[in-house]
Amino acid sequence: MTGALGFETRQVHAGAIIDGEAGARITPIYQSAGYVFDSFDDGVERFAGRSARRAYSRNDNPTNVVAARRIADLEGGVDGVLVASGQAAIAMALGALAEAGDHILTTDRLYEGTREMFRGALRRQGLAFEALPIDADEETWVAAVRPETRAIYAESIANPLGEVADLALLGRVSARTGVPLVVDNTVATPYLCRPVEHGAAVVIHSTSKWLGGHGSVIGGAIIDGGSFDWAAAAERFPQLHEPRPHGAPSFAERFGDAALGAYLRSVVVLEHGPTMPPSSAFLLLHGIETLSLRMQRHVANAVAVAEALRAHPAVARVHYPGADDGQADLVARLLPDGAGSIVSIKLAGGRDAARAFLDGLRLVTQMTHIGDVRTLAIHTGSTIHGKLTDTERERLGITEGLVRVSVGIELADDIIADLRQALDAVPARELEAVVS
Ligand SMILES: *Cc1c(COP(=O)(O)O)cnc(C)c1O
Numbered sequence: 001m002t003g004a005l006g007f008e009t010r011q012v013h014a015g016a017i018i019d020g021e022a023g024a025r026i027t028p029i030y031q032s033a034g035y036v037f038d039s040f041d042d043g044v045e046r047f048a049g050r051s052a053r054r055a056y057s058r059n060d061n062p063t064n065v066v067a068a069r070r071i072a073d074l075e076g077g078v079d080g081v082l083v084a085s086g087q088a089a090i091a092m093a094l095g096a097l098a099e100a101g102d103h104i105l106t107t108d109r110l111y112e113g114t115r116e117m118f119r120g121a122l123r124r125q126g127l128a129f130e131a132l133p134i135d136a137d138e139e140t141w142v143a144a145v146r147p148e149t150r151a152i153y154a155e156s157i158a159n160p161l162g163e164v165a166d167l168a169l170l171g172r173v174s175a176r177t178g179v180p181l182v183v184d185n186t187v188a189t190p191y192l193c194r195p196v197e198h199g200a201a202v203v204i205h206s207t208s209k210w211l212g213g214h215g216s217v218i219g220g221a222i223i224d225g226g227s228f229d230w231a232a233a234a235e236r237f238p239q240l241h242e243p244r245p246h247g248a249p250s251f252a253e254r255f256g257d258a259a260l261g262a263y264l265r266s267v268v269v270l271e272h273g274p275t276m277p278p279s280s281a282f283l284l285l286h287g288i289e290t291l292s293l294r295m296q297r298h299v300a301n302a303v304a305v306a307e308a309l310r311a312h313p314a315v316a317r318v319h320y321p322g323a324d325d326g327q328a329d330l331v332a333r334l335l336p337d338g339a340g341s342i343v344s345i346k347l348a349g350g351r352d353a354a355r356a357f358l359d360g361l362r363l364v365t366q367m368t369h370i371g372d373v374r375t376l377a378i379h380t381g382s383t384i385h386g387k388l389t390d391t392e393r394e395r396l397g398i399t400e401g402l403v404r405v406s407v408g409i410e411l412a413d414d415i416i417a418d419l420r421q422a423l424d425a426v427p428a429r430e431l432e433a434v435v436s
Contacts, residue, residue, distance in 0.1 A: 007074065007190075007191065007292055008292050010070075010073050010074060011070070011074060011191075011288050011289055011290075011291050011292060012289050014069060014070045014073035014074065015065070015066045015067075015068075015069030015070040015072075015073060016066060016070075017062065017066055026285075027062075027063055027066045027067075027282070027285055028063065028282075029063050029278050029279050029281075029282045030057075030061055030062040030063045030278050031278055031279065032057060032061075033056070033057050034055065034056050034057065035053065035054050035055060035056070043055075048245075048246040048248065049244070049246070049248055049266065050246075050248070057275065057278070058269075058270060058273050058275050059081075059265050059266070059269045059270040059275070060265065061275075061278045061281070062278075063278035063281045063282055063285075064082045064275075064276055064278055064281040066281070066285065067082055067207075067221075067281040067284050067285050067288070068080035068081055068082045068221060070285065070288055071190070071205065071207070071211065071221050071223060071288065072223045072224070072261075074190040074191075074194075074288070074291075075185070075190045075194055075195070075196055075203050075223045075225070076190075076194050076196045076197060076225070077196055077203060077223040077224055077225045077226055077227075077261075078224055078225070078226030078257065078258045078261065079223070079224040079226070079258045079261025079262065079265075080221055080222065080223045080224065080261065081221070081222050081261060081264045081265050081269055082207070082219060082220070082221050082276040082281060082284075083219070083220045083221070083222065083269060083274045083275070083276055084218065084219065084220065084274040084275060084276050084277075085206065085208065085218045085219060085220045085274070086113075086184075086186060086204070086205065086206020086207070086208060086209075086218075086219075086220040087113055087114075087117060087206075087220065088220050088272075088274035089204045089205065089206070089220030089221055089222045090114055090117060090184065090204055090220075091117060091121070091122070091272075091274075092222060092264060092268050092269055092272065092274065093182055093202055093204055093222045093264070094122060094127065094150075094151060094153075094182070095268055095272070096239075096260060096263055096264050096267075096268045097150045097151050097180065097182070097202075097237070097260075098127050098150035098151060099126070099127075100125060100126025100127070101126055101148060102126075102127055102128070102148050102149070102150045103127070103128045103129075103130065103146050103148045103149045103150065104118075104127055104128070104129050104130070104149070104150060104151045104152075104153055105129075105130055105131075105132060105141070105144055105145065105149055105151070105152045105153065105179075106118065106129055106130070106131050106132070106152075106153040106154065107131065107132060107133070107134040107136075107153070107154045107155070107158070107165055108131040108132065108133055108134055108396075109134045109155065109158035109161070109163045109165075109396075110131075110153075110155060110158065110159075111155060111158070111159040111184065111186075112159075112380075112384045112385055112388075113384075114155075114184065116387075130144065132144055134154075134158065134163050134165055135166070137169075138169050138172060138173055141169070141170065141173040142173055142176055142177060145173070145177040145179055149177070149179050150179065150180075150236060150237075151179060151180055151181075151182045151202075152170055152173060152174060152179055152180070152181045152182065153182045153183075153184075154167070154170055154181070154182075154183055154184070155183070155184040155185075155186070155187065156183055156184070156185045156187065156188040156193045156195055156334070157187040157188045157193075157321055157335070157339060157340050157342070158187075159186070159187055159342065159370065160342060160344050160380050160384075160398075160402075160404040161319045161325070161344055161396075161397050162187075162319050162320060162321040162324075162325065162339065162340070162342055162344065163321070163325060163327070164321050164327050164330050164331055164334060164335065164339070165183075166330055166334075167181075167183060167193075167195050167198035167199070167200065167334060168198045168199065168333070168334070170183075170198075170199070170200075171198045171199015171200065172199065174199050174200075174201065174228075175199060178229075178232065178233050178236065179236070180201035180202060180228050180233075180260075181195075181199055181200045181201055181202075182200070182201065182202040182203075182204065183195035183200040183202070183203050183204065184203075184204045184205070184206075185203050185204065185205060186204070186205050186206045186209050186210070186371070187209070187210075187340045187342060187370070187371075188335065188339075188340055189205075189210045189211060189291060189295055189340075190203075190291075191291050191292050191295040191337070192295060192299070192335050192337050192338055192339070192340060193334055193335055195225075196223075196225035196226075196227050198334070199227070200225055200227070201224075201225050201227055201228035201260070202222065202223065202224060202225060202228075202260065203222075203223040203225060204220070204221070204222055204223075205220060205221040205223070206219075206220055207219035207220060207221050207284050207287075208220075208369070208371070209369075209370050209371030210287075210291070210294070210295065210298070210341075210370075210371035211284060211287055211288055211291065211371075212283060212284045212287040212371075213287035213290070213291070213294055213371060213372070213373060214283070214287055214372065214373055215369055215371075215372035215373070215374065216283055217280040217283045217284060218280070219276045219280050219281070219284055220276075222261075222264055223261075224258055224260045224261030224264070226257045226258050226261075227257065228257065228260070229257070230251075230252045230256075230257065230259045230260065231252055231256070234252070239251075239263065239267075240252045240259045240260065240263055241253075251263045251266075294373065294409055295337075295338070295341075296337075296338075297409040298338075298340070298341035298407060298408070298409060299337070299338030299339070299340065299341060300338075300412070301341065301407045301408070301409065301410075301412045301415060302320060302338075302339075302340065302341040302342070302343050302407040303320070303338075304412040304416065305343050305405065305407050305412065305415060305416060305419065306318050306320040306324070306343045308416045308419070308420070309343065309345050309419065309423075312420065312423050313348075314347055314348055314349065314353060314357070314423045314424075314426050315345050315346070315347060315348065315423065316346045316347065316348040316401065317345065317346040318343060318344075318345050318346075319343070319344040319345070319346075320339065320342075320343050320344075321335065321339035321340065322339055341371075341406060341407040341408075342370060342404060342405070342406055342407070343405045343407055344402060344403065344404045344405065345402070345403050345405065346399055346401045346402050346403075347401035347402075347403065347423075347426070348401065349401060349426060350399075350400040350401045351379070351381070351382070351400040351401065353401055353426045354379045354400070354401055354402070354403050355379070356422075356425065356426045356427060357403060357422050357423055357425075357426050358377060358378075358379060358403065358422070360421070360422035360423075360425045360426070361377060361418060361419070361422045362418055362421070362422075363375070363410070363414060363415065363418040364376065364377050364405070364415065364418050364419065364422075365377070366378060368383060368384060369406070370404075370406035371406060372406060372408060373408050373409045373410075374408045374410070375405065375406065375407055375408035375410060375415050375418075376405070376406045376408070377403055377404065377405045377406075378403065378404050379402070379403055380398055380402060380403075380404050381393055381398050381399070381400055381402055385398045405419070
């Protein structure tokens, strides 16, 4: 019904249900653990997966299903599952694709929580990770694929420095090798970038960020792009091709190109149980309804902030995707409507200047979060990246003077005025003590 409609219409309507009893126009919060069986036999049918009716909210709650379908629609995917956080979304997606002994290729530019999970929990579970430079060429990626490689993992816009992954190139690598491309699209959102159009099989979101948009709820989403030929990849993914209990056909047979989404919901998320509370899905839906409006404003403000900060003498360098990092062509191709709203700045005076700057902010909040309507700032080297060694930080470009700003939707002039007054107040002696 909503397929031919525009993004702005679908963000309000896609997947919506009208509650039969009360006729509520907005999707209600179905605050219920389970769903009444009509009879003994009805219960049997629901558990066997032969009934379309739901059984239990751990993996199937009506409010959550609406929000998941809405995000899937906006991403151009065919199915979606919500989970309790962005971290859980990544863990569940990779847990659906890979098991002990398998190998995952990633870019070397990742959100630090993701890197920690890859180096920590997922490695302890027996997965091997190999990072290639984000700008590695197509042949290098193809050559790095092994028989046991189960996913190529990238962020469309990397957090915190905003390097952009060439999704079209990675999509070609996926098509040539039969290994699905998994893209964390949190920072771009489906308004600015739709990875499925570039060949991604799976899209991941931390819905805690711009999709929810108001800093009120933690959540994650896994979207099945419906674009990967699971039937042709039976050797890599036997879990989608094995016969199911109760004589049911395999996920690949029954769901075709949507097999992964069904497998995630009916097996992986059901087994692990990282459920998003339906009250969170309700707030998430409210956020999604204004996504395009907020993103336009976020982007316009970020561009204005980047421009203003480039001109300030206390700022040695500004990172905003595009010209700042020599990726202008790629950004124009992949992100024609804007490159998100994270602006990271490197202060000439290093860590002491960063402390003086952050402590001098009045409107902008010091906090670890991004994608809020409010502008937020953080010194990542001493917080998010604080557990890394100096060498690791240096390799990732996390310098002593680096401050990440997630630009909100306030009046741009007010944001800029606050950033400026805090920069102006950085003592001159801090500016002279230039640390790389
Ligand atoms: C925040 C974030 C995550 C993790 O999401 P949570 O909802 O905080 O668990 C994953 N990927 C990216 C790019 C993020 O910014």
